[in-house]
Amino acid sequence: MRLSVPLRMSTRPARSYSDAIAALNSLQSNYANIMAIRASGDRKNKMNIWEMQEWSRRIGYSTSDFNKLNIVHITGTKGKGSTAAFTQSVLQQYGDQIRKIGLYTSPHLKSVRERIRINGQPICEEKFSSYFFDVWDKLEATSSPLDNFPHMTPGSKPGYFKYLTLLSFHVFMQEGCDSCIYEVGVGGEFDSTNIIESPTACGVSLLxxxxxxxxxxxxxxxxxxxxxxxxxxxxxxxxxxxPTKGLEVLKERAQERETSLTEVPIFDSLKKIKLGIAGDFQISNASLAVALASQHLVRLGVLDQNLQLAPDTELPQRFVDGLTSAKWNGRCQTVQDGAITWLIDGAHTKDSIEAASGWFKSEVIKTPRKKVLLFNQQTRDAEALITNLHKCLLPEVAFDRVIFTTNVTWKSGSYSADLVSMNTSKEQVENLEVQNALRDTWLRLEPHAKVDVVANIESAIELVKAYNEPVEVVVTGSLHLVGGLLVALDGKD
Structure with a gap:
């Protein structure tokens, strides 16, 4: 049952995109709160789902309303974003029968609007602002029973990711999307996207x-x-x-939920084409996307039957066109900037580092150009990651210079507005604690290496440009670093 609530927009001046970003950033959890929660041992639980259902009611929706969006739901540890991008691109080839495709992913690189896309494009600033304050004002104008939802006091809002999830549903409903793809934020069981009741298909990328x-x-x-x-x-x-043990649990979960789980093989035909997202490891994500898109199109009645999920299956041309035209910035992305080649892959787990290393090697191992590593990972086990990266790349790829930076965008000490992050320790960032520790780790591995520590991405770029000769720069680690780099290369806040 929909809840009809008055909007306050009519009595207020128009609010800008920068107003929306400032309000959104106020919903981030700060570093102290995150550490307190970790110390308490409190993990996500069912209350997260109940609260998302209640927030949805507050803005006028029953979660069953979202079934009309025809959602493909994707999770995994590595590759879920790429799988979502491949799936979207395949579905776009059926634009004669699917009018509007929504895509919700995280995190964003340059602009928060990247998280909410329609037909492959981030929604514009005007729509983002308008829909953002639709949700904001409806939450202001409604309330929840505190005996059931003690944290949802009058005037309170969901946290940053939950708010964006709520906003995405509102955007896609108002825009009349007839197909949507949702990438899980973290996990699945208690993730804020998991209020989806009847997805057309579910996918799990590498665990x-x-x-x-x-x-x-x-x-x-x-x-x-x-x-x-x-x-x-x-x-x-x-x-x-x-992984065998992970697959066993997935099979058990499918049986519990009274659904089928199909293992998707790599399609031989994908080995003969150039996928739109680089990296040999992307072939498994593309294969998974084929299965998801096929099931989705059958559910919508666009295809009469599912594609046979066998290695020797010949894929329809529309599927091939979608896979070869897919784009996903920040993952195995090459940016040519004069004499500088930026090789960019946000990799923040052991598996991701190993996969990215294979792509880096294939790109730089045979070239005589100077080679630079630009790295940061502010919140995970950065020293373990950099040690694994060193092991994967050397001795085949030897760096002339290694630069460790924070995720701060500009030399002024400021972040691009869409990239402000309150969930890291301001003191650690200002004192370059992580970066100095990374330098020490690298020098233990390679005592004669040239290693720099800088306070911001803009300064790191200046160090690279000072070479005045062809340079290949491997950029990896945090996606926040990748996003900040792309913003800084654009040269505008």
């Missing part, structure tokens, strides 16, 4: 160890959380090369 505080320390615990998106009657698909 690995990440977000252990929220999901657990073992692959079995993580798989249990990821399998939480499975729904009765909604076919589920996963890549064929899952």
């Amino acid at each position: 690995g160890i990440d977000h252990t505080f929220m999901l657990g320390e073992t692959i079995e615990e993580i798989a249990w959380n990821k399998g939480g998106i499975f729904k009765k009657g909604s076919p589920a698909f996963t890549i064929a090369a899952q």
Whole structure:
């Protein structure tokens, strides 16, 4: 049942995109709060889902209303964003029968609007602002029973990610999207996207160890959380090369949820084409996207039957066109800037670092140009990641220079407005604690290396440009670093 509430927009002056970003940033959890929650041992629980259902009611929707969006729901540790991008691109080839495709992903690189896309494009600033304050004002004008929702006091709002999830549903409903793709934020079982009741298909990309505080320390615990998106009657698909113990748990979860789980093989035909997203490892994500798109198109009645999920299956030309035209910035992305070649892949887990290293090697190993590494990882086990990166790349790829930076965008000490992050320690960032520790780690591995520590991305770019000769720069680690770099290369805040 929809809740009719008055809007206050009519009595207020128009609010800008910068107003919306400032309000959104106020919903971030600060570093002290995050550390306090971790110390308490509190993990995500069912209350997260109940609260999202209540927030939805507050802005005028029953969660069953979202079924009309025809949602493909995707989770995993590595590759879920790329899988979503491949799936979207395939569905776009059926634009004669699917009018509007929504895509919700995270995190963003340059602009928060990247998280909410329609037909491949981020929504414009005007629409973002208008819809943002639609949701904001409706939450202001409504309330929740505090006996059931003690944290939802009058005037309170969902946290940053929950708010954006809520906003995405509102945008896609108001824009009349007839197909949507949702990438899970963290895990699945208790993720804010998991209020989706009847997805057309569910997908699980490669499982690995990440977000252990929220999901657990073992692959079995993580798989249990990821399998939480499975729904009765909604076919589920996963890549064929899952860790054995994780796959066993996914199968158990599918049985619990009364649905099927299909392992998707790598399609031989994909080995003969150039995928739109670089990296040999992307072939498994593209194969998973084929299965998801096929199931979705069957559910919508666009295709009469599912494609046969066998290695020797010949894919329809529209599928091939979608996979070859897919784009996903920040993942195996090459940016040519004069004599500088930026090789960019946000990799923040052991598996991601290993996969990215293979792509980096294939791009730079045979060239005589100077080679630079630009790295940061502010919040995870950065020293373990950099050690693994060193192991994967050397001795085949030797760096002439290594630069460790914070994620701060500009030399002024400021972030681009869309990239402001309150969930890191301001003191650690200002004192370059992580960066100095990374330098010490690298020098233990390679005592004669040339290593620099800088306070911001703009300064790192200046160090690279000072070479005045062809340079290849490997950029990896945090996606916040990748986003800040792309913003700084554009040269505008």
